[in-house]
Amino acid sequence: MEENIKNIILLGENVNTELKEATNGLPKSVFESVCSFLNTTGGYIILGANDKKEIIGIKEELIEKIKKDYTTQCNNKEVITPTILSELHEIKIDGKILLYTHIEESTEIHKCKGKVFVRNYEGDFDISDNIPLIASIHNKKRKIFDEDTIYPYVSVEDDLRSDLIEKARKLANSNVKKRHIWMDMTDLELLKSAGLYKVDKETGKRGVTLAGVMLFGKDDIISNINPYCRTDALYRVDDLDRYDDRDFVETNLIDMYDRLIDFIAKYTMDRFALDENARRVSPRNVMAREIVLNTLMHRDITDGHTSRVIIYKDKLICENPNSFRTNGLLTIKNYTPFAKNPTIAKFFREIGYADELGSGFIKITKNSYLYSGKPPIFEDKEMFRVTIPLLRDEKLDEKDLINLANDTLNDTLNDTLNDTLNLLKINPNMKQKDIAIKLRVSEPTIKRNIKELKEKGYIEREGSKKTGHWKILKND
Numbered sequence: 350m351e352e353n354i355k356n357i358i359l360l361g362e363n364v365n366t367e368l369k370e371a372t373n374g375l376p377k378s379v380f381e382s383v384c385s386f387l388n389t390t391g392g393y394i395i396l397g398a399n400d401k402k403e404i405i406g407i408k409e410e411l412i413e414k415i416k417k418d419y420t421t422q423c424n425n426k427e428v429i430t431p432t433i434l435s436e437l438h439e440i441k442i443d444g445k446i447l448l449y450t451h452i453e454e455s456t457e458i459h460k461c462k463g464k465v466f467v468r469n470y471e472g473d474f475d476i477s478d479n480i481p482l483i484a485s486i487h488n489k490k491r492k493i494f495d496e497d498t499i500y501p502y503v504s505v506e507d508d509l510r511s512d513l514i515e516k517a518r519k520l521a522n523s524n525v526k527k528r529h530i531w532m533d534m535t536d537l538e539l540l541k542s543a544g545l546y547k548v549d550k551e552t553g554k555r556g557v558t559l560a561g562v563m564l565f566g567k568d569d570i571i572s573n574i575n576p577y578c579r580t581d582a583l584y585r586v587d588d589l590d591r592y593d594d595r596d597f598v599e600t601n602l603i604d605m606y607d608r609l610i611d612f613i614a615k616y617t618m619d620r621f622a623l624d625e626n627a628r629r630v631s632p633r634n635v636m637a638r639e640i641v642l643n644t645l646m647h648r649d650i651t652d653g654h655t656s657r658v659i660i661y662k663d664k665l666i667c668e669n670p671n672s673f674r675t676n677g678l679l680t681i682k683n684y685t686p687f688a689k690n691p692t693i694a695k696f697f698r699e700i701g702y703a704d705e706l707g708s709g710f711i712k713i714t715k716n717s718y719l720y721s722g723k724p725p726i727f728e729d730k731e732m733f734r735v736t737i738p739l740l741r742d743e744k745l746d747e748k749d750l751i752n753l754a755n756d757t758l759n760d761t762l763n764d765t766l767n768d769t770l771n772l773l774k775i776n777p778n779m780k781q782k783d784i785a786i787k788l789r790v791s792e793p794t795i796k797r798n799i800k801e802l803k804e805k806g807y808i809e810r811e812g813s814k815k816t817g818h819w820k821i822l823k824n825d
Contacts, residue, residue, distance in 0.1 A: 406445025
């Protein structure tokens with residue numbers, strides 16, 4: 350978790366991340382961000398870091414008060430309406446204490462002190478007076494999450510597998526230090542707690558959701574309700590037109606996870622590598638876990654196309670039906686985490702299978718270099734596709750692979766700074782807004798980049814803010 354939060358901070362503030370210092374206690378503006386994330390696509394709130402991506406830390410004597418104040422206010426309808434259950438988690442990074450939480454996108458419109466906020470890049474914006482936009486968001490929320498579709502006639506006792514519910518209960522308990530609340534719940538109470546059994550407030554209809562059916566349903570119930578809950582695993586080395594081996598997986602998502610992981614392990618080499626902390630890791634296992642979770646958590650679950658895992662001699666491809674946002678190649682610079690099925694994603698995190706939203710992108714990139722010395726390819730189109738190289742230049746030793754992984758991530762995380770400088774070299778009169786559009790990032794990001802370039806002595810301003818221009822002081 351420490352590495353995940355550190356990577357999120359390194360990526361800086363964006364549509365899914367808010368960084369706040371909290372040097373004197375809980376910032377009042379934090380609940381505007383909570384409201385924004387609830388109304389938009391969810392995100393992280395990290396206290397103890399600033400918008401320059403610096404880890405400041407929080408005074409130890411303030412920790413418990415901040416945590417208590419945050420939880421109390423989340424349950425205060427005068428602050429957040431409807432109220433939510435949320436808590437801050439403590440973590441230590443580089444010897445400093447931080448607090449963080451992840452807010453899931455809600456199926457409802459929330460208000461902060463009577464105002465409606467939404468997230469736009471790095472800002473929280475009050476749209477209370479924009480009635481058409483609020484109505485649009487409301488309609489989108491009602492349509493977007495097929496996983497929340499309620500099936501009143503699905504019986505918890507007869508149509509769901511109690512052994513899988515018990516497995517989830519034990520996995521969740523092993524994932525926490527204290528006894529997990531699911532251990533003392535009935536099966537129905539657990540489903541309600543996980544958001545897998547709901548009540549439609551408009552119609553009064555209640556029952557197991559589509560997500561609940563896909564996670565715990567018996568195979569005949571799943572095939573009847575959602576026949577598209579399937580993944581085709583193919584091994585193609587000798588017979589490229591068809592396959593050498595195949596596992597067509599049509600079952601619940603929990604068993605599907607195990608079968609796909611086993612299939613990848615069966616037909617790919619397990620190379621061990623040293624990470625930056627000199628610990629032996631299995632890059633293959635990390636990548637397999639992340640790409641399989643992506644097919645389960647972020648697929649368009651009612652789309653008729655079949656998700657596929659295909660293993661060739663030189664590459665591993667994983668693809669699933671997708672409502673694309675980028676329509677092209679994804680990089681760390683243009684990638685924005687988005688939970689297409691937040692309830693399913695939250696469930697997998699609860700049982701310890703998945704980590705925080707967005708961490709998989711970085712993990713796959715890093716471990717692809719550790720495994721083969723080559724980068725993965727992410728394509729965001731009608732089918733979301735991840736291609737992972739499997740062949741490695743044997744001349745590369747473990748130190749080379751670690752350096753490739755670290756250098757690539759560091760260069761990618763910082764390349765907007767270099768891009769900003771390069772654009773100013775070409776056009777010293779270029780406005781921040783135009784730079785942001787050119788680089789496909791937010792204006793606050795460009796504002797920070799220019800400030801950092803000034804502080805490091807790369808540029809200085811000549812003339813006024815309106816009529817002046819940037820002077821380049823050094824080129825490297």
